[in-house]
Amino acid sequence: MNFVYHVIAIIAMSAPNILGFNLIFGRGKIFHFGPLGVSIVAAYATFLTTMAFGSYPLGLVAGFAAAAIVSAFFAWLSLRLDADGFGVMSIAVHLSLLAVVLNWTSLTRGALGIPRVPRFPFLHSTVDFMIFSTIVAVLWAFVLWKIDRGTFGRKLTALSEHEWHAKALGIDRPFIHLIVFLIGGVGAMLTNVQYHQYIYLVHPSDFGYPAFIFFVTVVVAGGPGSVRGCMLSLVLISLLREGMRFLPLSANILGPVRLILFGVILFVAVWVRRDTLFPKQRTV
């Protein structure tokens, strides 16, 4: 039973970050491939500050501030570069931030990660984490659903469908981009604050290429921009990922097999959604 609680907790913890990414990539059609860059900064800023000063609120403020700065930087990049150029450059920023974490050993302990990160005083067992993360995920999904259905969502959709026409109608592209990236940053913060407390560790391997592919796969498979679809695909793909632990395969085979499987799922998802992922511009 404890494994079921663990899986529910993991799914609920992942939800805020992935739903935030869904708003940027799925709804906004912004080629943002660096969501884990924001996650790295949010996680390290939160827990390094918390451990240095022994204060959760201070850690959270530092984490939110750091996530906001990196998100604003990504928003700026997205306004300056072409769509595909931004896609690749956002991966470059992610890789650069990962390299900083791996090499600044005096601060981050490099590849060893930060062990024994403190938990919130009210979170002790797996059940506590499951209940707390589920409440956070449901609230966050509701907030994003309201944003998606509201004026902001319509403006974002208009910008993704036809930027020039949207601008001609008075939609402020820089403002919309900044807000959507900041929402993504808050999602990254919510996920990372919970997840690293849960496993007692902040480790660079949690922010690697496979994790990014997991994000893209969930969003594409769930239907880009759909909060409900994204949640459903997150549950199904997470169950598949966690269920693979029971396969009679050694760890050095399971990792590559998982990589191949997620590659195939992503390809099939893009094939199925090839008309909706990046729809052709409407014409009269």
Place this chain on the structure above:
Amino acid sequence: MTWFTFEIFVNPFYKHHRFLPLVTTIAWSMILDGMMLLLFEERPRSILPGLKKTFEIQGARISVEQCILILLTLVALLAFAYVFHRTSFGRKLRAVVQHDSAALSLGINSAVLHRVIFIVSGVFAGAGGIFIGIDQNLSPTFAFPLTIKAYAAIIAGGKGNIWGAIFCAYLIAGLEQVLVGVHWFGAFYVPAGYQQTVALLFIIFFLLLKPSGLFSSQSRTA
């Protein structure tokens, strides 16, 4: 392999939207990474094992293999430049790159040329992989950062400008070697671990100032 990639992961999707192949090729690279890990494991390997013969020029040590690789690269670049700028085939290639539909209306089979361009790019990428394997070590997951750097060179050089991309590829490689491991002005030192980061950040900040790239060129209009 490149032809297969084009037929399965690029061509069917490019018709729907030009950005779709970016996602499908990421999926394909993941599948390939997984297969390479299953076949060859994660540990690095070298194509030419053992010590390399080196000699000194003005205090700099260089191996015979490195000299051959530099020469082969120059030969490949010159051959490419000749075909691209001095032959009718090169003119057709440039026409397809500049305006696909206009080239088609002039009787150029752009569908075939798309495949040829893609296969030639794959051959160059394969040669790059083999060259790195001879000079350094190969591991199944080493290609991802290289792809990012290659794309950074294309963008920084100005998209559509081949010589700009080649210049920026040398610029990135040069920055990686020059900026790290040196005491700058006797004051600060960039550790070797930041080798890739420094070059990529330089390109990012450069693109923030000039988003169209170093040698961007306007496409022809009527």
